Amino acid sequence: xxxxxxxxxxxxxxxxxxxxxxxxxxxxxxxxxxxxxxxxxxxxxxxxxxxxxxxxxxxxxxxxxxxxxxxxxxxxxxxxxxxxxxxxxxxxxxxxxxxxxxxxxxxxxxxxxxxxxxxxxxxxxxxxxxxxxxxxxxxxxxxxxxxxxxxxxxxxxxxxxxxxxxxxxxxxxxxxxxxxxxxxxxxxxxxxxxxxxxxxxxxxxxxxxxxxxxxxxxxxxxxxxxxxxxxxxxxxxxxxxxxxxxxxxxxxxxxxxxxxxxxxxxxxxxxxxxxxxxxxxxxxxxxxxxxxxxxxxxxxxxxxxxxxxxxxxxxxxxxxxxxxxxxxxxxxxxxxxxxxxxxxxxxxxxxxxxxxxxxxxxxxxxx
Numbered sequence: 001x002x003x004x005x006x007x008x009x010x011x012x013x014x015x016x017x018x019x020x021x022x023x024x025x026x027x028x029x030x031x032x033x034x035x036x037x038x039x040x041x042x043x044x045x046x047x048x049x050x051x052x053x054x055x056x057x058x059x060x061x062x063x064x065x066x067x068x069x070x071x072x073x074x075x076x077x078x079x080x081x082x083x084x085x086x087x088x089x090x091x092x093x094x095x096x097x098x099x100x101x102x103x104x105x106x107x108x109x110x111x112x113x114x115x116x117x118x119x120x121x122x123x124x125x126x127x128x129x130x131x132x133x134x135x136x137x138x139x140x141x142x143x144x145x146x147x148x149x150x151x152x153x154x155x156x157x158x159x160x161x162x163x164x165x166x167x168x169x170x171x172x173x174x175x176x177x178x179x180x181x182x183x184x185x186x187x188x189x190x191x192x193x194x195x196x197x198x199x200x201x202x203x204x205x206x207x208x209x210x211x212x213x214x215x216x217x218x219x220x221x222x223x224x225x226x227x228x229x230x231x232x233x234x235x236x237x238x239x240x241x242x243x244x245x246x247x248x249x250x251x252x253x254x255x256x257x258x259x260x261x262x263x264x265x266x267x268x269x270x271x272x273x274x275x276x277x278x279x280x281x282x283x284x285x286x287x288x289x290x291x292x293x294x295x296x297x298x299x300x301x302x303x304x305x306x307x308x309x310x311x312x313x314x315x316x317x318x319x320x321x322x323x324x325x326x327x328x329x330x331x332x333x334x335x336x337x338x339x340x341x342x343x344x345x346x347x348x349x350x351x352x353x354x355x356x357x358x359x360x361x362x363x364x365x366x367x
Contacts, residue, residue, distance in 0.1 A: 026217040030210060076118045078224075087114070090228065111235075114231060136161055168212060172208060175200070175204045179196065215284055243293055246293050248289045249289065260285060267292060270291070
């Protein structure tokens, strides 16, 4: 009997090659997690004592946060650079999938909006990581007390879930339990099964955290690009190079998710955000924005009757006098040749003559 192993589903965004900035952000985030784990290993006795005799808040307060704040400072610098670069590329040419034309003005990178946004964005991410870490510690310590889990196992679980979301921590915990059960089922002693499960779970933890780090890096860089692009558009409106009626259009991939697919092709004024937020709308979102400098609906449709006065050269061909009947049914090349011949013949005959060209509706339809 053939047994097929299920393939883990990976976001299409993570199949793409990471940019240098994304690689740097993900690498620094993994380094921050390793620093926290090393502290836990060095202070395992104190950590276990706190788990056994102190409230969970004491345990949470013991876990160092400096590595996360060091990462915050690094991330802020990367986001400023990405937003500024996107601003320059928006003005100077295409950025992302948005085929924006040259806009004819200079992006002012000295303005504080990009750095202010980067500080808020990086700070919000670190608050999310720290609060998530505290919630995990609370849940793990409380569960250990209620379910009678040993202090050593609780400490191990805390160490093996550093830097993960609650859901991802559940994946790691389940992986350990399955690995332990498989080891015992294969005939290993309890100690041997636990050692093998710990080693396998450490590798799995590393894999899951790298996935999260890559997701964070790709999403944050996308947000920075979106922010820089919209800052550039705002400066263009202020300087009069972009119309106040300009709009932005949501561009989604063909295989976009159920969140982004309904937004594809929708438009909003440049200065007005979408109700659900700008791209990226979710982690690993691949959506983009396209500038519509002037809505097509605002462009006036020219009248079928055109008046030409004081031409700088001679024009009196038969076709311009309304004699279209003889040309109906002829090939386009013959029509073009007839027009050229008429222009050549009459070039010197009616210089600076006022000409009014009127095309009747019925003749225009026939042509």
